[in-house]
Amino acid sequence: MKLTLLTVITALLISGCTTVKPWQRDLLAKPHMALDTDPLQSSFDDHIYFSKEASSGGRGFGGGGCGCN
């Protein structure tokens, strides 16, 4: 599973070496194409899932700062 994931990602990175020029970035520059479009929403959700599940982090650092471990 992990190996498959890494292989796919490596393949994507290699194919990603095709440079996208600045004038081709009209779509990527739109606000809804940001990797985290709503950081407050992400932090609410990270905190909820951190409080109720055994996993945290991934996108960023594991959500701490809560006695709800």
Next chain:
Amino acid sequence: MQLTDKKLSVGLALATSTLLGTAPQVNAEQGWQADTAVLFYSEADDRVQAVEPALNLSKTFADESSASVRIVYDALTGASPNGAAVAGVPQTFTSASGLARLEQAEEDDDEDEIEEYGDRASYTIAPGDVPLDESFEDTRTTLSGSWSKPFGNGYTSTLGGAWSTEGDFTSYSVNGALAKDFNGNNTTLSAGVNLEFDTVTPNGGMPVPLTSYASHNTSGTSDTKQVTDVIAGVTQVISRRWIMQFNASLSQSSGHHDDPYKFLTVADNGNLITDPDNPDSYLYLVEHRPEDRQKISLYWQNKVAIGSSDAIDIGYRYMTDDWGVDSSTLDLTYHWQLTDGLYLEPHYRYYEQSAADFYTPFLQTGSDVQISGNDVTVLTDYASSDPRLGAFSANTLGLKLGLALSRHQEMNLRVEQYQQTDQNSRVAVPAGSHLDGQDQFAELSATWVQLGYSVKW
């Protein structure tokens, strides 16, 4: 097109601050941005209810550096599973935290609180009901900030910190990250580290692990935990329509991991047994978790533009830790731009985790605990019945509606529904015993609603 390129470059550089979890809104244009939101969180069966207002203020300067501060307040009430097993007989518990609050109220001569905590200090759970401690009540305030500055040669550094406090818990953290743009701003490599220092000060003192809950044995008043996180990531523009991010992270946590308010039932052939030291109570032992925990996470996110104004966001996270928990999370969001100023975002999340090695719905005489006369000998090093460490899957369904009020203002409303499903294998108990036919895992169902408003100037 120059501005568009600059926007994307800063957007990529902000991948670093995304790592820090305190990322300012992607806002490459110079100026201020305020994001405010309030979250209403509600669990079914009168469990935890929370109201959380939050404010994030960020500024992007002329040199493309940016700073942000965030404050979140959290008011929690309700009931939380105390860890005891559901049984076919009534169970009475005396809560150490409830008693501590009652004593404090008596000291302060506060009659309202004496009445309130008098009822909560000791509570009885009806046969077949999940044992919930209703004395759960807390407020939490979190302050965090970050500062991000691009240097020459495509480097961007980010520094951040956070402070969080609640009635029985305080946490400080500091973090730093560095990002480097390559390949005509199509690739960003980033790496960061976060150091966290936590102190837990339970109401009623630090319970001694794996001793009788009813005896309320304590050892000191507080304990600490330190967490070090390191993370490395790559953000790659694949095509005009496709951007992705891959992160690998390692988290090492050392110190006190026990939940001071949770304990486990000790069952003998499926029946509750009287606590030899507390004849008025059944036997329950305070939970105990290992002092160290190491977690590894792999995270992969893809964002693909559909048509001229829609987008699909697909994220996957794999996590494994040395407590025996493996988890997978799949997250899907579709951005559906209905008109220039109106969008809908349907959201689906699937999560599943295996149980921690020391998770058990209850302890059993013989294999876990030996009782001889009045002596209780615990044969296991660690044990917890916390549902968060059990095996379960969970589905979240959500919908967000966003409305642009002007070019610089947006309001949004979001509803999410979360449902857990028990995936633990059932522990067999003899027919007709107290635990026969009872639930061994309290599935959680929760709903939350978020109302947000953002403005730039």
